[in-house]
Amino acid sequence: MPFDPYRITGFEAFASKQLNRSTGVPELHGMILHLASVLSKKRSRSRICGFSLGKGGAEISTLQPGGATGRFEAIIATVMRLADFVRPLKMQIVVRSILMNQGESNAASTDLGLHYQSLLSDFNLRLKAVTGQRQDIVLQCVQPSSFANSSSGVRSILSASSTQDGRITLTGPTYWQKFTQDWLHHPSDAHFKGGELAAIAHLDGKNWSPMRVSKVSEVNPLTFDIAWTTRAALDTERVMEQRQYGLQFREGSSNYKSVRSQSLLPDGSVRCILRQGFGRGPRQLLVGLAGHGGTPVKREEVTIPRCNWRSASPAGYSTLDGNPLYRCAVHEQFYF
Numbered sequence: 001m002p003f004d005p006y007r008i009t010g011f012e013a014f015a016s017k018q019l020n021r022s023t024g025v026p027e028l029h030g031m032i033l034h035l036a037s038v039l040s041k042k043r044s045r046s047r048i049c050g051f052s053l054g055k056g057g058a059e060i061s062t063l064q065p066g067g068a069t070g071r072f073e074a075i076i077a078t079v080m081r082l083a084d085f086v087r088p089l090k091m092q093i094v095v096r097s098i099l100m101n102q103g104e105s106n107a108a109s110t111d112l113g114l115h116y117q118s119l120l121s122d123f124n125l126r127l128k129a130v131t132g133q134r135q136d137i138v139l140q141c142v143q144p145s146s147f148a149n150s151s152s153g154v155r156s157i158l159s160a161s162s163t164q165d166g167r168i169t170l171t172g173p174t175y176w177q178k179f180t181q182d183w184l185h186h187p188s189d190a191h192f193k194g195g196e197l198a199a200i201a202h203l204d205g206k207n208w209s210p211m212r213v214s215k216v217s218e219v220n221p222l223t224f225d226i227a228w229t230t231r232a233a234l235d236t237e238r239v240m241e242q243r244q245y246g247l248q249f250r251e252g253s254s255n256y257k258s259v260r261s262q263s264l265l266p267d268g269s270v271r272c273i274l275r276q277g278f279g280r281g282p283r284q285l286l287v288g289l290a291g292h293g294g295t296p297v298k299r300e301e302v303t304i305p306r307c308n309w310r311s312a313s314p315a316g317y318s319t320l321d322g323n324p325l326y327r328c329a330v331h332e333q334f335y336f
Contacts (some may be wrong), residue, residue, distance in 0.1 A: 026188040027101055028052050030195025031202070033319060038203060047091075050099075051078055059105045060115040065122055072119075076126050083130055094133045097202050098123060099195070100141040103154060104184070107147035113160030116141065116168055139168045140198050143331050145175035145305050146184045148292035154331050155289075158212070166206035171198045173288060175306035176239055176328045183292075183299040193318050197325045200316045211311050211327040216285050216336035221277040222260075224249070224336075226285065230327060231268025233312040239328070246288045246307030246329070249274060252281040268312060285334040305331060 032050045039046055053071050055062070062069040075098075083093045098120075106112045120139045127137060141161070143154045161170035177190035186194070201208040215227040226232075226247075234245065249257040249272070258275040265271055291305030292298065307329040314324030 027191040027195035027198070028099055030192035030320075031099060031199040032195075034196045034199035034316075035202070037319065038199075049082065053078070054101070057105055058102065060102060060109070060112060060119070063102070064115070064119055065126075072122070075123075076130065079127055079130050092133075093131045094135060095123075095127045095131060095137050096135070097138045097140050099198060100139055101144070101191075101194070102141070103144040103157060104146050106153045107144070108150035109153040110156055112153035113156035113158075116157065116160045117164065120164075120167060136167055138166070138202065140171065140202060141168065142171050142194065142198075143173045145173045145288070145331065146292070146299075147305060147331075148297040148299070149294075151289050151305070151331055155333055158210075158330055158332055161210075166208075169201050169208060170210050170330065171201045172210040172328055173306075173330055175288065175304055176310070176326070179301070179304065183301055183304055189320060192320055193325065196318055196320075197315060200325065209327075210330050211309075212330045212332055213285060213287060213334040216334060219271070222274045224272050224274070224285075225265065226270040226272065228269065228309070228329070231312040232264060232270055232309045232329075233268075234264060234308055235310045235326070235328075236308050238326075239306055239308055239310075240301060240304070242288075242306050242308055243290070245309060246290070246305075247272065247309075248286040248290060249278075250284045250286060251278050255279075255281065270309060283336055285336060286332075287329050287334065288331045289333065307331075 028050045032048050036048050039048065053074050055069050055071060058069060061067060063071050065072045079093060079095060086093055103112065116139060120137065124137050141157055143157050147154050158170060161168045174186065174194065177186045177194055179185065180187055209229045211228055211230050213226060214229050217225045217227070219225055244259045245262055247259065247262065249259065251257065257278070260273045260275050263271045288305050288307035292303045309329045311327040314326050316325050317323065318325055
């Protein structure tokens with residue numbers, strides 16, 4: 001009997017609707033197609049099966065065991081059905097990754113990253129019991145760049161990914177993707193490319209790192225060099241130019257330091273010259289944290305939280321249009 005995941009799971013096939021805005025799975029589809037392409041070149045006998053049980057606008061609490069949406073239990077039940085089907089075929093189900101595109105509803109939740117860690121532990125406990133696998137499951141996530149006023153939850157996703165030894169993999173922010181006219185959501189082709197970048201990060205495993213600040217060095221009281229985890233390049237074409245290229249220096253909680261100029265150094269770091277020096281308060285570099293705000297929230301293209309610094313080299317290329325896929329600077333608050 002041929003292996004047909006759609007018939008087994010009861011889900012409608014999405015292959016023919018990959019760029020249709022009515023479908024909720026373009027990011028998953030982009031990830032699967034990229035992974036399938038890599039496996040075919042390796043002549044692997046493995047089969048890839050992906051299914052979407054997401055729900056738009058869902059808070060993290062609804063996705064956990066016993067949550068209001070029942071999504072967690074639905075994922076466990078679906079994997080059980082797949083495992084039962086392939087057993088007579090001498091095949092084994094191995095859950096490698098769970099793709100999480102969530103966070104808009106919890107952008108101000110300081111404990112969002114802890115919820116991700118808890119959810120991943122629950123998935124590992126329940127799904128390993130179903131599949132019998134020893135390999136840990138990876139939670140593949142993004143920082144949604146549609147937050148307003150508070151970015152605590154978005155930044156906590158970065159913190160969670162930094163402490164989980166690759167088990168929580170942060171692909172990066174989403175501001176590099178096209179937005180719909182509400183400046184909150186993304187069209188399907190943008191999600192598709194996000195899935196392709198997630199596949200690249202998944203294949204890199206523990207070697208993957210999003211683009212983030214690694215060090216800020218003081219050259220003199222007004223000059224600071226920013227080193228990144230990868231060589232930087234300035235991009236004001238794919239990403240609309242942000243004031244000060246999305247970089248802010250701050251002392252304490254409210255004393256912002258105006259940036260006079262920024263320049264790219266030969267080693268791929270960025271030199272910033274400020275107009276005012278620091279006193280004795282805590283010094284911070286804010287990356288991509290200025291944007292949507294107000295009460296009610298005012299959203300425009302020019303207020304999307306973003307940064308214009310990205311990786312100099314592409315992480316890969318899109319199968320959709322052949323364009324390069326870059327690591328873009330994450331949303332973060334860096335103390336130095």
